[in-house]
Amino acid sequence: MDILEAIRTRRSIRKFEDRAVPRETLERVLRAAMAAPSAKDEQPWRFIAVTDRATVRKVAAFHPGAEAAKQATAGVLVCHDPALEQIEGYWVQDHAAATQNILLSAHALGLGACWIGGHPIVAFEKGFRELFGLPESLVPVAFVAMGYPAETLPARDTYRAERVSWVG
Amino acid sequence: MDILEAIRTRRSIRKFEDRAVPRETLERVLRAAMAAPSAKDEQPWRFIAVTDRATVRKVAAFHPGAEAAKQATAGVLVCHDPALEQIEGYWVQDHAAATQNILLSAHALGLGACWIGGHPIVAFEKGFRELFGLPESLVPVAFVAMGYPAETLPARDTYRAERVSWVG
16 A cells, blocks of 8 residues: 555544454554654564454453444554663654554554554553553553454545645 | 555655755645544644755754754654643644654655654754744644655664564
């Protein structure tokens, strides 16, 4: 899939087929995640890759924004490991860039995906830590619920010329 | 350009040809930026698009991490507008996702690009605010220096299996 087309047509998907996502497909998504840039190239990430749909469903039990987790059959939790940090201040952005790569690569591989927030909402961080048995030191930044889409959403035109100021 | 290929081959580019980037090309990049997901779909962004290379160069005057701005001929400053915010906590991630779309779309359009940090380092925020005459209310989150690349960097393999824990 063409990159500009992928960016243009990606939508948040919340309805999924009852069909497992192969581990190999998730590995391609994780490869895309780890290709994201990071401040000082520190790559401060760790991932929990979930192919067990019952576990994915449990995200919806503690997270009001996790409608997508009710039908999703797979997921990736993007975590920050402060032990891998070399520069302060930019790790949230590093993980968001990796998460965006997850969304785009999932779309390209025929999956639907929805970004579900973790950090900095403490209740969501706690929910993810408990569900996945994470140590206190890891920060769950974002969860991406995934699966084969059971809904087709049209591309949106979100360009707003008035949001841009030109210099030059 | 294929999306997975774009994600895999994108590198931070810091050497550029002395060649202007057409405004139409920057508009395509901005369109990609605005197609990023955001919490509650609030799209809390404003952009400064720079095609004046003398202005881009001035970023390097106050920012030690802005080597790329010395030769870049264009740039985009991604700003947060709190007046557009509907939900607290996630705006940094919204802007980072938009910035990642800028990097990928620039790469697809034959440009090189490099992410230069703004928020939360106060000195960098101040530098961007002064250079572009921004109101105090806007938060400069990231600047992407861009241009036609004068260096070719090979794709890297950044996948690390040991960073992934599998559930299921």
